[in-house]
Amino acid sequence: MSKILKKNTAILQVPEKVINDKNKLINSTTNKGKLKKDTIKIQIGETLKIVSKGTSIEKQKKPEMFEADVGTQKFPIIIKPLTKKELKKNYDAQYLKIDSIEKFDNLNFDDKWNIERDFNINMLDDISKEFVSDNYNGPNYFSSNFDDEKWDRAVDKYTDKFYKIVSKLRKKSRNEFLRWLDGYMMDVKHYRFIF
Numbered sequence: 001m002s003k004i005l006k007k008n009t010a011i012l013q014v015p016e017k018v019i020n021d022k023n024k025l026i027n028s029t030t031n032k033g034k035l036k037k038d039t040i041k042i043q044i045g046e047t048l049k050i051v052s053k054g055t056s057i058e059k060q061k062k063p064e065m066f067e068a069d070v071g072t073q074k075f076p077i078i079i080k081p082l083t084k085k086e087l088k089k090n091y092d093a094q095y096l097k098i099d100s101i102e103k104f105d106n107l108n109f110d111d112k113w114n115i116e117r118d119f120n121i122n123m124l125d126d127i128s129k130e131f132v133s134d135n136y137n138g139p140n141y142f143s144s145n146f147d148d149e150k151w152d153r154a155v156d157k158y159t160d161k162f163y164k165i166v167s168k169l170r171k172k173s174r175n176e177f178l179r180w181l182d183g184y185m186m187d188v189k190h191y192r193f194i195f
Contacts, residue, residue, distance in 0.1 A: 123190065
């Protein structure tokens with residue numbers, strides 16, 4: 001059975017490094033041992049988790065939801081940040097060395113977008129192939145005058161163009177980003193936004 005906190009009750013978590021640093025605790029109290037004004041700020045939320053002594057409460061982000069208007073369909077866009085485990089598994093070895101949610105939150109847009117893009121790479125690559133096919137106007141693979149080198153140059157050119165377009169749209173608006181992708185793939189609701 002879950003416990004419910006009484007009205008005006010709060011649970012405070014003090015990091016161990018603060019407990020071990022007497023100066024930090026002394027500087028935040030008056031000479032009578034009371035906490036100084038504004039030493040501890042409590043933000044009221046919908047739920048508080050009751051934990052026992054020594055249990056750590058990690059900062060968790062809730063998935064953000066809002067309505068996407070893509071063509072004739074409307075569906076919620078869910079922003080599901082990467083978990084600490086996903087960050088460590090997928091990005092710890094990369095040049096950014098992102099192994100915590102706090103480090104991810106402090107990244108600039110381009111770095112966050114690169115990680116999100118890597119996470120959705122299969123979907124984006126499939127859509128980019130459609131984009132290349134739609135824009136390439138040379139002879140197709142089955143034609144007698146098909147040129148491999150010309151096709152390879154076209155793939156490079158239009159793939160670069162595709163990623164420039166989606167990067168610009170992603171920065172501008174999640175809605176416009178999805179709307180544009182929807183022109184090439186109807187399953188855009190499975191795209192995972194991580195920020």
